[in-house]
Amino acid sequence: MRILLIEDEAALAGPLVEHLAADRHLVEWFDTLADAESAERASPFDVILLDLHLPDGDGLxxxxxxxxxxxxTPVLILTARDKVSDRIKGLNLGADDYVIKPFDLDEVKARIHTVCRRGEDKLAQITAIGDLSISLADHSVMRADVPVRLTTREWQVLETLVRRKPAVVPRESLEAALYAFGEEVESNALEAHISRLRAKLGKDLIVTHRGLGYALCP
Amino acid sequence: MRILLIEDEAALAGPLVEHLAADRHLVEWFDTLADAESAERASPFDVILLDLHLPDGDGLxxxxxxxxxxxxTPVLILTARDKVSDRIKGLNLGADDYVIKPFDLDEVKARIHTVCRRGEDKLAQITAIGDLSISLADHSVMRADVPVRLTTREWQVLETLVRRKPAVVPRESLEAALYAFGEEVESNALEAHISRLRAKLGKDLIVTHRGLGYALCP
DNA sequence: CGCAACCTTACGCGAACCTTACGGGGTACA
DNA sequence: TGTACCCCGTAAGGTTCGCGTAAGGTTGCG
Known part of the structure; x- marks a missing residue:
């Protein structure tokens, strides 16, 4: 999942980034609103973690x-315990939830999870296709009851396909899910990942729609 | 788990009770505060689901x-979308979370789950993996019924891995568990400990997730 | 047939990781 | 004060592995 983190305290952001990355999320961290905004405009995120007190303006x-x-996009506000009015304003402006600083890393993870699930209902459950089952919750894949080990990139591709199922996902979207702003790639890396995914998960799982993109089998 | 549900709209409460019961929870449903309070005094619950607008008084x-x-006891508030200030008051009074009506049944389940997990005490249990058993309570490890001697550092690594099982724990988290603030270490000391742990406990116990961290075998 | 889109595979780099030996520093005991 | 021990950080050298790259094959449409 692509997560946009807007937070100017490195001491808070650092561990959070690590923790989310360990959960196979792609986190992009900015410490100013300006940078965050241009990144957001460039390509959409799945969640936004927003600190309200920033050097170049008001998070609200x-x-x-x-x-x-x-x-x-679901927005999760990171706020200090005593800033009650900010919380109220945030919820009124359309924030989806908030976490009180200093936060527990697992709690943030859980909140992200529930916030994302609100719009997508069943996606958090286990997706079963043929002989394999994919759990978005704990980032695991089982094929005929044996766990399959995926690399980070492979998982990111699979995850976006599952989330958008049964839609056809254009390659540009997939590449945006893989590569952070500024680290794009100029080759058929995506195709290579698709190929390796097929080798691990079966040839029929991912179907190609020529000129359009990829989709999971219906 | 014993759940106390305080809610006067039968149309909401009914399906919720069924859904939670299907999940092996024991739900007691009351539609007045008076009844709920006497039930609560009689014997404690594991979670309380609380509607704020009730016929005989204010849920707050x-x-x-x-x-x-x-x-x-963890309290989860059931609230309407537009009652923002109630939510804030609730959280200030010590509620643990809230769900917005009309709620998704799975979401309520998820929130109950996370709220309960916060205080949970897993210290007493013994973790068994393959031929070894790890007791967090008395800091001991047995391998095939013979005790294994671990050093302090080794134990700290193992303990955090057990506590977070089966999650992947980033190396930063492990290092944070080993070293206090200001006495960080700048070498591959952690890797060395992992290596020595593997020598003592078997090569397959701790699996490396390249670029992400370490986890106990699933 | 021709061309473009896509698939597969091998290769190689570089980073991440593993292992091991060494030595400092602490502790215990005489 | 000396000696023996052991924990543990350090560093060096070796290994693994993810991943982007590119070359050559395949598919499919006009």
């Missing part, structure tokens, strides 16, 4: 402009 | 009196 303004632009 | 009052009585 950012949230408001986001919603004004009809961007409905 | 109930919550406050609960906390005043030093009852720390």
């Amino acid at each position: 303004e950012f949230l408001k402009s986001l919603r004004d632009r009809r961007v409905h | 009052e109930f919550l406050k009196s609960l906390r005043d009585r030093r009852v720390h």
Whole structure:
């Protein structure tokens, strides 16, 4: 999952990034609203973690402009215990939840999880296709009851396909899910990953729609 | 798990009771605060689901009196989307989380789960993996019924891995568990400990997730 | 047939990781 | 004060492995 973290305290952000990365998420961390905004405009995220107190402006303004632009990405506010009014404003402006600093890393993970699931209902459950079952919750894949080990990249591809099932996902979207802003790749790396995924999970799982993209088998 | 549900709308409560019962929970449902309070006094619950708008009083009052009585049972508030201030008051009075009505049944389940997990005490249990058993309580490890001597550092690594099982634990988390603030280490000391642990406990116990961290075998 | 999109596979680099030996520093006991 | 022991950080050298790259094959559509 692509996560946008907007937080200016490195002491908080660092461990959080590590913790989420260990959960196979792609986290992009910015410490100013300006940078975060351009990243968000470049390509959409699945969740936004937003600190309200930032060097170059008010996080609530950012949230408001986001919603004004009809961007409905779930927003999780990171707030200090004593900033009650900020929390209220945030919820009124369309934030989905908040976490009180200093936060427990596992709690943030859990909140991200529930917040994401609100719109997507069944996606958090286990997806079963043929002889394999994919659990978005704990990032595991079983094929005929034996666990399959995927690499980070492979998992990211599979995850986005599952999340958008049964839609056809254009390769640009997949590449955006793999590579952070500024580290794009100029080769058929994506095709290579698809190929390796097919080798591990079966040839029929991912179907190619020529000129359009990829989709999971129906 | 014993769950106390306080909710006066039967249309909401009914399906929720069924859904939780299907998940092997024991749900007791009351539609007045008076009944709920006497039930709570009679014997403690593991979680309380609390609607704020009730025929015989304010749910927040109930919550406050609960906390005043030093009852720390996790409380999950059921609230309407537009009652933001109630939510904030609830959280300030010691509620643990809230769910917005009309709620998704699975979401309520998930929230109950996370809320309960916070205080859970897993210290007493013995973890068995393959031919070895690990007791967090008395800091001992047995391999095929013979005790294994671990050094302090080795034990700290193993313990954090057990506590987070089956999650992948980033190396930063492990290092944080080993070294206090200000006495960090700049070498591959952690890797050395992992290696020595593997020598003592078997090569397959700790699996490496390249770029992410370590985890106990599944 | 021709071309473009896509598949597969091998290769190689570089980073991440493993192993092992060494030595400092602490502790115990005489 | 000396000696024996052992924990543990350090560093060096070796190994593994993910991943991007590119070359050559395959598919499919006009």
